[in-house]
Amino acid sequence: MLLRKNIQYGRPGSAVLDADAAGMRPENLVEVRNLQTHFFTDRGIVKAVDGVSFAVPKGKTIGIVGESGSGKSITARSLMSLIDPPGRIVSGEILLERQDGQVIDIARLDPFGSEIRAIRGADIALIFQEPMAALSPVHTIGNQIIEMIQIHEDLDDKAARDKAIEMLRRVDMPKAEQRIDAYTFELSGGMRQRAMIAMALACRPRLVIADEPTTALDVTTQATILDLLRELQERDQMSVMFITHDLGVVAEIADEVAVMYLGRVVERGPVDEIFEQPMHPYTRALIRSIPKLGVRGRHRLEAISGMVPHPSHRPQGCPFHDRCPEFMPGVCDRIVPPVEKIAERRDVSCLLHSDVEALKAASEQETTSDE
Amino acid sequence: MSETTPQTQTTGTVQPTLDTDELLRLESLCVHFPIYKGLLRRHTGDVRAVDDVNLSVKKGEVLGLVGESGCGKTTTGRSIVRILKPTSGKILYQEEQGKVVDLAKLNDRQLFKYRADIRMVFQDPFSSLNPRLTVGDIIGEVLEIQGWRKSDINDRVQYLLEKVGLRPEYVGRFPHAFSGGERQRIGIARALATNPRLVVADESVSALDVSIQAQTINLLQDLQEEFGLTYLFVAHDLSVVEHISDRVAVMYVGKIVEVADKDSLFGSPKHPYTEALLHSVPKPDPKRRRLVSVPKLKGEVADPANPPSGCYFHPRCPYAQDRCKIERPALRKLPSGHQVACHFAEELDLEGIPAVE
């Protein structure tokens, strides 16, 4: 409790904006702008998310890829304002267009307030890698889905139960009328995942954030869950933010891709362009380092050297510079690459694509004016 | 040629033989876990985790072993390194000098010398290393058991650390000070300590991040070439298996359903289960997702305690016919060299993954 007193939750300023004032593009459901979510630990500040910008288009899927620790889950949790102390959103905007056209900045909401609780589940729902993180072992899956429905909708028990069965049918749960009364231990991994998806979708959210929902599953189960998500998305026109470290999964499911490295989005664009013309050396290296089905001759993989630094040991300049094959000494280790807009919905943060001379001049000016 | 069966001599004793290129051969291997129920703990059935498996591992090859969760891959691996005692069947191992022993029959004392020859790399780099031992002790432990001299152990550990790309001065550190990828290297060094001939790698790159996974796969390949190792490589990631293997075996509910050279197994599978597995793999190429032609596999892996009649795959098989419900297909060899357990392997026109450059 003591801790809480010192931290100010929800940043000042009004969270509700009208659409014009927010300047959101009409095709986007969510725009994340320069988001920073930091953890204030005893050992120092962990900048888990450090200036992330991307947009979630309406009715489409954005894939978020990046290695372990790149800040994917913390970004996702920030969108739901589910950051536990000692962490908090320190700056940036998370603009969400609500059903009524109103735009709300989630970054400014009180994470314990009623507004964010109304958004969770109804506007944005979260699907986890581990279904047991979302499902209770001591209640039937039906009761959990019914409870979720009744929080957001005024339905009596019978109607809510019917709706829960319908949800289970929609996620292809075999024998939905019977399984509704099952406990999680009576279900296989794939069925638990379906139950959790049914619960997440129960209130027809406009955005579903799926955080590695298929990582622990067999390829066969994964394939059916991916098909299912695609199908449900088409039917309800919902947006999906799909987090994974599996590039194959991204290629299967995403319309757009954001590549994260050390708390930043380093490249973003339509899925075809990311795979065919990757612009960031990290994206290129990632794509080259995975074994590709169909490549049969004996060969070595092009592994990226070294490993992802811990966010509390972020390298100076470009965070990727100590592993980058295109490292430019004196440049990449000095200047933090800004986000360069290449085209609509396509940007990259790498000094190969920036006007280095202009940046150098600007940073020199900054240092002299600091003195 | 490789169908040679053990020659039964007139005296009735069995003299096991292996082909010269075989390192290991599983014959009718079964591992059944008994199920006990009720107050009296009555024996009500068995989980047939490994059920009549026949499989040979050739010297110097990487044999991939794939199949959905619960199909018995780990149990097969654990029997080979004899952490588990099989219920029945043979594990024939050919020693360097050509002598063949059945590891399934040996007791702990007799197994001692083979424990140095056959080693395992585990899946989880976090739980498989004892947190209270230093890296040096973890790698050297098996050498001590095998009776090595202290100074030889130290030299060997230094050498191994270097081989797996870790700094020799890390020898005194504890596992918690290492990343997942580094811990997996420690696990590999531990497996290689005794100069093994066969390494069972059970999902040993599955838990690693893409860039660390690529480094570890390269390391495993380099070490294999350098030391002429043989791998049984268990993994659920078919792209990784395709990359590293020479041959691949596919398991379904405790049984081998197909074995073939990597190229033909991926390029022209002969078992419907293999086809379904291959087409479930997400392809890292957004263009190819629009070309999906094979229906995705529905339903779930059968319960190995209560498998279906006939072909275990029949409830999920899109090509199943009446015969499949009654008659269990045996693993047999096709003229193409595939070993396959399907009644209709010759007639079916299954789709593989075309080779790409």
Ligand SMILES: Nc1ncnc2c1ncn2[C@@H]1O[C@H](COP(=O)(O)OP(=O)(O)OP(=O)(O)O)[C@@H](O)[C@H]1O
């Ligand atoms: N409660 C916390 N306290 C301190 N640091 C944290 C906390 N939670 C997360 N972090 C750090 O934030 C960084 C980003 O974590 P995050 O979970 O978002 O990564 P991720 O991209 O989802 O990785 P993974 O693929 O492993 O799930 C990590 O370095 C992590 O150690």
Ligand SMILES: Nc1ncnc2c1ncn2[C@@H]1O[C@H](COP(=O)(O)OP(=O)(O)OP(=O)(O)O)[C@@H](O)[C@H]1O
């Ligand atoms: N000690 C045990 N007691 C009882 N049943 C077991 C035991 N070990 C494994 N099994 C069962 O045997 C079957 C095969 O398990 P195994 O771990 O070999 O599968 P696997 O192919 O390695 O699966 P995964 O891909 O999930 O690792 C499963 O049904 C499992 O539940």
Ligand code: SF4
């Ligand atoms: S800025 Fe420099 S170090 Fe960073 S990705 Fe680009 S070329 Fe590589």
Ligand code: SF4
């Ligand atoms: S035997 Fe029948 S059920 Fe089994 S794989 Fe072949 S066609 Fe399918």
Ligand SMILES: [Mg+2]
């Ligand atoms: Mg995560």
Ligand SMILES: [Mg+2]
């Ligand atoms: Mg296993």
